[in-house]
Amino acid sequence: MFEDRADAGDRLAAELERRGLEADVVLGIPRGALPVARPVADALDADLDVVVARKLGAPNNPELAIGAVASDGAVWRNDDLVERLDVSESYLETVRAEEAENARKKADRYRETAGLPDLAGTRVVVVDDGVATGATATACLRQVRESDAAAVVLAVPVGSPRSIEALREEADEVVSLRTPSDFRAVGQYYRDFGQVSDQEAIEYLDRSR
Structure with missing residues (x-):
């Protein structure tokens, strides 16, 4: 059980560091992923941006x-x-x-400019606060793939085992801290899973590393 998205982000960042994963860019899926993605980007010393679906x-x-x-x-x-x-x-x-x-x-x-940042040749980590059906994560990963990134990793705190397995076809690596067999919804694994506003999400992007 995660206390909130920030706690989930800290734990996810620690796991990615433990694995020795390196990244140039971390892309959060708005809005809920930004509080998770911020500590991941900080830990990996990577730029933080968004990918939207x-x-x-x-x-x-x-x-x-x-x-x-x-x-x-x-x-x-x-x-x-x-x-x-x-x-x-x-x-x-x-x-x-x-x-x-x-x-x-x-x-x-x-963001001030249209489209994704230039990802050609970069190592990208796509972060969400959890995966249920995997629909938006799949569309986001395909968009990143089209940008000629050198490597694409999906990192989430929790996900449906079936969806996580399917997403392995869309990314070079998928990291999920938990894939419970009784998964029903992402929110059941957070004590605080309140809505994140656009303004709050943008503030995570604006924070300096």
């Missing part, structure tokens, strides 16, 4: 992720779920376009 909600059930799209349009879809729910291609394209635009707007709120 939005989930694609199912028809009549927007909380159910049938996929996700990153701010550059990189998309991941759960084809099994799409088929099971009989989701039309027209619906998918409409919601993809809407959420890609929302992701771009969100990314613009966090």
